[in-house]
Amino acid sequence: MSSQITGPYFGEYGGQFVPQILVEPLRQLEKCFVDAWSDQAFREEYSTLLREYAGRPTSLTRVRNLTEGTRTRLYLKREDLLHGGAHKTNQVIGQALLTKRMGKSSIIVETGAGQHGVASAIAAALFGLKCRIYMGRVDTERQQPNVERMRLLGAEVIPVDSGSRTLKDACNEALRDWSGSYMDSHYVLGTAAGPHPYPTIVREFQRVIGDEARAQILEREGRLPDRVVACVGGGSNAIGVFTAFVPDESVELVAVEAGGHGVDTGKHGASIGKGEPGIFFGMRSRLLSDPDGQIFESHSISAGLDFPSVGPELSYLVDSGRVRCESATDDEAVGAFVALTRREGIIPALESSHALAFALKEIRSEPDREQVVVVNLSGRGDKDLATVTSYLQEKGEL
Amino acid sequence: MSRYAAMFESARADGRAPVMAWSVVGDPTPEAWLDVVDAVVSAGASALELSLAFSDPSADGPVNQDAYTRVLGKVDKHRTFALIKQVRERYPELPIGLMTYANLVYTPSPKVFYAACAAADVDSVLVADVPVHEAGIFRGVAAAHGIEVVLIAPPNAREAELKAIAEQSQGFVYLVSRAGVTGTEREAQSPLASVIGTLKQYGGPPTILGFGISRAEHVRNAIAAGADGVVIGSAFAKLVTDHVDDPAALATASAALITELRSGAGL
Numbered sequence: 001m002s003s004q005i006t007g008p009y010f011g012e013y014g015g016q017f018v019p020q021i022l023v024e025p026l027r028q029l030e031k032c033f034v035d036a037w038s039d040q041a042f043r044e045e046y047s048t049l050l051r052e053y054a055g056r057p058t059s060l061t062r063v064r065n066l067t068e069g070t071r072t073r074l075y076l077k078r079e080d081l082l083h084g085g086a087h088k089t090n091q092v093i094g095q096a097l098l099t100k101r102m103g104k105s106s107i108i109v110e111t112g113a114g115q116h117g118v119a120s121a122i123a124a125a126l127f128g129l130k131c132r133i134y135m136g137r138v139d140t141e142r143q144q145p146n147v148e149r150m151r152l153l154g155a156e157v158i159p160v161d162s163g164s165r166t167l168k169d170a171c172n173e174a175l176r177d178w179s180g181s182y183m184d185s186h187y188v189l190g191t192a193a194g195p196h197p198y199p200t201i202v203r204e205f206q207r208v209i210g211d212e213a214r215a216q217i218l219e220r221e222g223r224l225p226d227r228v229v230a231c232v233g234g235g236s237n238a239i240g241v242f243t244a245f246v247p248d249e250s251v252e253l254v255a256v257e258a259g260g261h262g263v264d265t266g267k268h269g270a271s272i273g274k275g276e277p278g279i280f281f282g283m284r285s286r287l288l289s290d291p292d293g294q295i296f297e298s299h300s301i302s303a304g305l306d307f308p309s310v311g312p313e314l315s316y317l318v319d320s321g322r323v324r325c326e327s328a329t330d331d332e333a334v335g336a337f338v339a340l341t342r343r344e345g346i347i348p349a350l351e352s353s354h355a356l357a358f359a360l361k362e363i364r365s366e367p368d369r370e371q372v373v374v375v376n377l378s379g380r381g382d383k384d385l386a387t388v389t390s391y392l393q394e395k396g397e398l
Numbered sequence: 399m400s401r402y403a404a405m406f407e408s409a410r411a412d413g414r415a416p417v418m419a420w421s422v423v424g425d426p427t428p429e430a431w432l433d434v435v436d437a438v439v440s441a442g443a444s445a446l447e448l449s450l451a452f453s454d455p456s457a458d459g460p461v462n463q464d465a466y467t468r469v470l471g472k473v474d475k476h477r478t479f480a481l482i483k484q485v486r487e488r489y490p491e492l493p494i495g496l497m498t499y500a501n502l503v504y505t506p507s508p509k510v511f512y513a514a515c516a517a518a519d520v521d522s523v524l525v526a527d528v529p530v531h532e533a534g535i536f537r538g539v540a541a542a543h544g545i546e547v548v549l550i551a552p553p554n555a556r557e558a559e560l561k562a563i564a565e566q567s568q569g570f571v572y573l574v575s576r577a578g579v580t581g582t583e584r585e586a587q588s589p590l591a592s593v594i595g596t597l598k599q600y601g602g603p604p605t606i607l608g609f610g611i612s613r614a615e616h617v618r619n620a621i622a623a624g625a626d627g628v629v630i631g632s633a634f635a636k637l638v639t640d641h642v643d644d645p646a647a648l649a650t651a652s653a654a655l656i657t658e659l660r661s662g663a664g665l
Contacts, residue, residue, distance in 0.1 A: 017532060018527055018529060021552035021577060023529045162463050162467075163467075172456040176456060176457075277504075280501055284504075287501070293452075293503075294452065
């Protein structure tokens, strides 16, 4: 028996692996989204909000100094300039509109770094929704400024003390809340992952990144880029920037995961590169778990990439060969963070720094190749100042 | 006749609905857990519903998660099945079901999991995060190993879903008394007579009501609503929390809980 309106699977990945009680709210959400997405008035309202409130389109900035000595023209898609400080705002506005359309008065949110939490708190303030945000205790401590932002915006931030007290535990807690509150609450899932229809909904709300970037690069360069690079935690900024380019076979798509201390150390977040197919957080996807099936605690210096699984569509795109999967370590990410800050005057989020680190490494390894590369700069780094400062102090570099 | 069928038949003959006991295998320690099993079976528990410790039990409330956390890292899967086998050898006629999460079944492979169930002579497996429309992924391999598939019927299910659950659930249907996760913080709500009626109408197996049952009164209400039996979960996990360092007191309290709840199970 299947009741889905849009396809729940991407190859073997995806599905709806949730307690039976959540099937009905997921069905309601799917129906609402499908209706809304074919409703001109809804789309008009959504794109007006993105333009006038969130600040779209975001710039495509050509890097001036970092690529010196190479023949690469490197562009940054500036999601760091979006209201809220990251790409998260794109899809949260969409889901807030869906919440109103379903007649619900509250939203439930999980957050890791706090970027999705902040974006949700902003949308809740704008639309007059009550907002409950689950955040692992460990993350509330390492991302204190975002916790204060969320509380100032009027959201309730609930520290999660179960399990590893990080993002995956916040995800579990959000699902638990929703199991008992779906009647008046919508779960604003933060990435293109989780049970169907979330991976599809979040992709559709995030694809504006790639739609814009594709048009902008065609205008600037008169041709498509050779490569588009994005970091991957759950995968929403990556799927957002990739989707428009998927049919362009000449464009190489590169997903960069959190290499942590190194992908062979066991302390990383490389769920595509090092994971196996498994079932967690409502979906079948690639996943880091032990031989018994217990979910691993991932590691990354960036809380936003510190997640042991990944959206099902990205797993599928990697398996099918359309997306190349790579990783960058904590060290490499901090290096790129510092380089972009000092040489271009842009402070990137540590998450986005992973994409930049890998892109720069490849660019420098082939200095004579004439090429056009786009990196999705998914967020800004204000939230990471304390983390980076103490990291550099420990290394004696500051 | 399956062990569940025999259980329901003898319950009818005795005039007392089945009261099933849930726990996480090995909680709080393997030795103490085996003693608790002996105590609840002696006190009249009709069946055991056993969970394997899991890192991310998103359908369970905080009391049950504490139970998983106590066991996690101490009792691995291999040890878990060895303990279940020990219980099976002691109680050859007792229905034993597993309640688990999909990734534990899926990793390393469903075949390995159901083969382990068959080797321990488990009767059924319920996977908490697999709803009826995804249940096909494990159905074939469960059947190949002679393991019954138990499905959950929640209060918000549509008729088409209840029909599918009635047709596909084997042994019994696990009826959820209210929205939310496991736990006794929220008591079992009043009767789901219409859910039960729909399941029966489509020829479903007997129903067992769970979630939030901790007193004889809850059992009486469940039976009055038409449930064929009950399962007690987090009320046991809470006893473990209360007596974690005193296995003898834990066994006594667990047996007392079964005795109390059975007093509400008269048909």
